[in-house]
Amino acid sequence: MPVKTAVIYYSATGGTHKLAEAIAEGAREAGSEVRVLKVKELAPEEAIASNEGWGNHIRETSNIPEATLADLEWADAIVLGSPTRYGGAASQLRQFIDQTGPLWAKGALVDKVGSAFSSAATAHGGQEATILSLLTTFYHWGSIVVAPGFADPIQFAMGNPYGVSFASQNGAVPPDETALAAAKFQGKRVVETAARLAVNRNP
């Protein structure tokens, strides 16, 4: 059975979505079945209309399904991604996470592999803080956190051992080749770890 990976993200202007797709690519190349899933947009129309890039991104990704609790149950590995909002995750992703109480209560997320990623306007704008705040969720779920660390040479170029991230200058700059390669590595590492855990569960 291939490892099943759910890459669940929020993105307003598209940068975090590009990282999600690169993580999915790395996971697929490592043999995983992958679902790329966005979370529901909660912002009011007038806020979206105030930023052309935001509206364009919503239209461009209208074909991407919205994540459900069933996707979390389906997955062996869950990768959560969000742009940085004042040093934390976007409320749209938190709103999805906040619906997982019933899964948590029945232990449905125990022993799944968890990993996280982010983007921010600036290099020191809170990327690590956002990733760490998402990883905290996995600790409560009883999931097994897999960070990229410096487990591959690409990590020395990307520079963030907690998870892939990049500085977008407020959405003006898409993830560069280094960030995309690190994202692929993170997807691969998540899948390879989940596969090892699956082998140990069913010897």
Ligand SMILES: Cc1cc2nc3c(=O)[nH]c(=O)nc-3n(C[C@H](O)[C@H](O)[C@H](O)COP(=O)(O)O)c2cc1C
């Ligand atoms: C309400 C709000 C808060 C933000 N807070 C931060 C922040 O604390 N630090 C930062 O560097 N960028 C911040 N940003 C910028 C975004 O995190 C950044 O542009 C991100 O790369 C957007 O990702 P996306 O293209 O996936 O939407 C904020 C943006 C918004 C709209």
